[in-house]
Amino acid sequence: MSDWLNSLPSAARAYLESTGLDEVECVIADFPGIARGKAVPAGKFQRLTHFHLPNSIFYQTITGDWGEEAAQDGFTEPDMILRPDMETATAAPWADDGTLQVIHDAFDQAGDPIPLAPRNVLKRVVELYRAQGWEPIVAPEMEFYLVGRNTDPAKEIVPMMGRTGRPAAARQAYSLTAVDEYGPVIDDIYHFAEVQGFEIDGITQEGGAGQVEINLRHGDPVKLADEIFYFKRLIREAALKRDCFATFMAKPIEGEPGSAMHIHHSVSDAEGRNLFTGEDGAETDAFFHFIGGLQQHLPSVVALLAPYVNSYRRYVKDHAAPINLEWGRDNRTTGIRIPVSDPASRRVENRIAGMDCNPYLGIAASLACGYLGLRDKLRPHELFDGDAYEAEDAIPRGIYAALEQFDAAKDMHEVLHPEFARVYSIVKATEYDEFLQVISPWEREHLLLNV
Structure with a gap:
């Protein structure tokens, strides 16, 4: 060589x-x-x-x-x-x-x-952390659907056919039998990942029909974003090899749960110690400041975490996608979750991001919120105890509303880069205008003869 x-x-x-x-x-x-x-x-x-x-x-x-x-x-x-x-x-x-x-x-x-390149946006945010002597660490989770080939956009998306000759079943979360239904695709994903040098922390069946989750090991944000960027292509190729499609749409199938990209965060100091944990093992001010940053600033970056009109179909109450910004311990109904861990591994999980987001921009946006919380020493609301689906909605519910909040977030623009923020908003608004020119089946069914 x-x-x-x-x-x-x-x-x-x-x-x-x-x-x-x-x-x-x-x-x-x-x-x-x-x-x-x-x-x-x-x-x-x-x-x-x-x-x-x-x-x-x-x-x-x-x-x-x-x-x-x-x-x-x-x-x-x-x-x-x-x-x-x-x-x-x-x-x-x-x-x-x-x-x-x-x-x-x-x-x-x-x-x-x-400044427009998504990888550069993430690098910029990471460098802001490092300028403070901090090292951000992330661990992303990827959810996606394996579906039947869909060559006609007018037709509904359906789950892929399993090895039993039946479509993949819904509501079978964590079922190993369900994963076995599309075992050949999973085997190819493992094989491709091994050849490419990527380490998978685990694969599970999620609640949707043909919905799978892949967890990655924690590490450097840019490296993990690179892996997700590569994984999306890898997974699509594995599916095509087995005569089905892999989709990362936030909500591909009506009535089924959406697909998220949950992001786990921690921050270490120059010696590699977790900033969220003190010498006595207790939670630190930095831990609470990070949560406070997510609570205050996540609404302004939802346009990056949920970038398409379809993204907001995932934010449906009681459908496994929090639409609140409460924080809770081991509580999957809260938008911000503190997973069970030992003190050295203490972390904060953002459950708002959709799998349809650009991984560089989604991770950058989430880290930017935490950075502003640390920088400005923000404090979170009180811990939420109970079913947070009963809590108040706290994020914009459509792309136009999300862009309005993003455009007004000048502090966030300085973190991500003002020129990126300007161009991103224009491109997404153009995309929304394109969508508005398409008449949906719902409109033809309910408006054609009734209004």
């Missing part, structure tokens, strides 16, 4: 030793979290130090349209410089030939990080 191949992560080297290398996919995440970039022959990649893409990839909506007014100097599409982060190099084990994927970071032509 040449020098650059020898410097790859061990999993990538092991993969290439068995397959050889034909192609490198140079990728970067846009606002929705779609992998954009270029595929280049291995020989050409070896000679490259960077490549170019237009900055307009960050002006695109999920439909492929453009928020052209986001470009203040006119829609000229200047090139960004994309440089590889070789620590992210990993296999694409579903490819026919030896293929590596490498995440790239985006810079302008002066060499400064592009």
Whole structure:
């Protein structure tokens, strides 16, 4: 192997030793979290130090349209410089030939990080922590559905067919038998993850028909966001291999629970001690300040945690998605949960984020709320005891209302970056306008002849 191949992560080297290398996919995440970039022959990649893409990839909506007014100097599409982060190099084990994927970071032509790039947004938030001598740690949970192939958007999404010849059953949370129904897909997910060097902490059946949860080990926020970015593609490929679809929509099936990306947080000091736990094992002021930051600032970033009109279909009372900002101990009805743990592992779980969010932006937004709580020494409301579904709603219930709160949150803009906040809001508003041009079956059923 040449020098650059020898410097790859061990999993990538092991993969290439068995397959050889034909192609490198140079990728970067846009606002929705779609992998954009270029595929280049291995020989050409070896000679490259960077490549170019237009900055307009960050002006695109999920439909492929453009928020052209986001470009203040006119829609000229200047090139960004994309440089590889070789620590992210990993296999694409579903490819026919030896293929590596490498995440790239985006810079302008002066060499400064592009503030619109979601990975740069998260890096900015992490650096704010480190400037204070803090090290943020996250552990994400990914929920998703395995569904039947859906090639006609006019048709409802249905659960995938299990090995028994029946559709995957709902309301079978934590059932190992239910997981066995789609065992081949799970086996491929494990296999692809192992080849790519990713460690899965556990896989469980959730409450929905064909709904699965994958837990990842705790660690560095950027590294974990990279893994979720890769995992979404990995899981989709495993599903396609078994003639079904994997979807990360927040609410793909009517009447079934939505899919969340629960985020567990802790913060350590320079010596690696958990800031949330004192020397006597008790909860610290920092622990309460972090919770206070989530309570005060989460409403302003719901537009990042729930970025689509479909996202708000998940926020239904008594359907496993809290719409409150209460905090509770080992209470899954609260929006902010304190899991059972020993003092050294004390952490705070944000249960508001949807699995449809961009992992870089979702984790950045959640950490930004905690950062502002720590910085400003915010205090939380009193501990909630009981069923928090009876508590007061505390988050915006639609994308337009969420964007209004996001636009007004100037302190949050300074943490994430004002230019990112400006462009993100324009792109999401454009996306909402696109949605409003589509007439739904509900409208045709109930309004056509009745109004």
